[in-house]
Amino acid sequence: MPESPSVFAALSDPTRRLLVDWLASEESGTATEFSARLPISRQAVARHLQELERAGLVWSERAGRETRFSLNAESLTEAARWLDARAEKWDRTLGRLKHHAESAHGRRAALRP
Amino acid sequence: MPESPSVFAALSDPTRRLLVDWLASEESGTATEFSARLPISRQAVARHLQELERAGLVWSERAGRETRFSLNAESLTEAARWLDARAEKWDRTLGRLKHHAESAHGRRAALRP
DNA sequence: TTAATACGCAACACAAATGTTGCATATCTA
DNA sequence: TAGATATGCAACATTTGTGTTGCGTATTAA
Numbered sequence: 277m278p279e280s281p282s283v284f285a286a287l288s289d290p291t292r293r294l295l296v297d298w299l300a301s302e303e304s305g306t307a308t309e310f311s312a313r314l315p316i317s318r319q320a321v322a323r324h325l326q327e328l329e330r331a332g333l334v335w336s337e338r339a340g341r342e343t344r345f346s347l348n349a350e351s352l353t354e355a356a357r358w359l360d361a362r363a364e365k366w367d368r369t370l371g372r373l374k375h376h377a378e379s380a381h382g383r384r385a386a387l388r389p
Numbered sequence: 390m391p392e393s394p395s396v397f398a399a400l401s402d403p404t405r406r407l408l409v410d411w412l413a414s415e416e417s418g419t420a421t422e423f424s425a426r427l428p429i430s431r432q433a434v435a436r437h438l439q440e441l442e443r444a445g446l447v448w449s450e451r452a453g454r455e456t457r458f459s460l461n462a463e464s465l466t467e468a469a470r471w472l473d474a475r476a477e478k479w480d481r482t483l484g485r486l487k488h489h490a491e492s493a494h495g496r497r498a499a500l501r502p
Numbered sequence: 503t504t505a506a507t508a509c510g511c512a513a514c515a516c517a518a519a520t521g522t523t524g525c526a527t528a529t530c531t532a
Numbered sequence: 533t534a535g536a537t538a539t540g541c542a543a544c545a546t547t548t549g550t551g552t553t554g555c556g557t558a559t560t561a562a
Binding site for chain 1 (some may be wrong): 397398400401402406409410411412413414415416460462463465468469470474475476478479480482485498
């Protein structure tokens, strides 16, 4: 099983999750553009984008005088797999091999009979 | 589309991800037990478990003089869906409706022709 | 009852994260 | 060329996060 990804640290901040949301539907944007819709400075946004890039969630490309950022959807999918792997392992720990749809309540009741 | 979950903040810390790993394969544990395998104090572990519980990733139950924690696999699956939803939205933004398996390199080349 | 075990809460210390401002540099446009 | 626009970097201020220690309380076991 793979080591824990630092992608979650990048997604731990609400502003960065918002940037991810925007980049999921707008295909690209700049720190200046995003800062215009946020209550924080351009520099602050630029650093958020830098951290998202460090985590591999976005990538950037200089285009003339602006730096455009775009989402890296694969990294999101990878993080989702990390989570799913642990959910599945939990199922195996409990001795079940499927049925993700079971309610949490049902699980609780089954855990300590 | 749902608001951003604070689950990621809970998963942003390496120690908490390790606790999630353990709880995925051991079905339950206490702060004292886990602290014995970690280089930090019981109180520190207890607070990590509290934060995981606040985020809905684990749940606890008092049993005599000990408090046992167990994983809530559903919350992991939910977080995975949050990520997948954005990966899919990105695909739609680019005008494609499947093929997650495409390489990031291919995506880059296709974005700005 | 007494001693040991397991918790929870609170006060502190310190490092990391987040935001601001100021300023220098590069690029586009008139 | 000159002005406007877009960045990046650095210094600083504040808030959060993470870990420690100390101490009081509940539960188990001798």
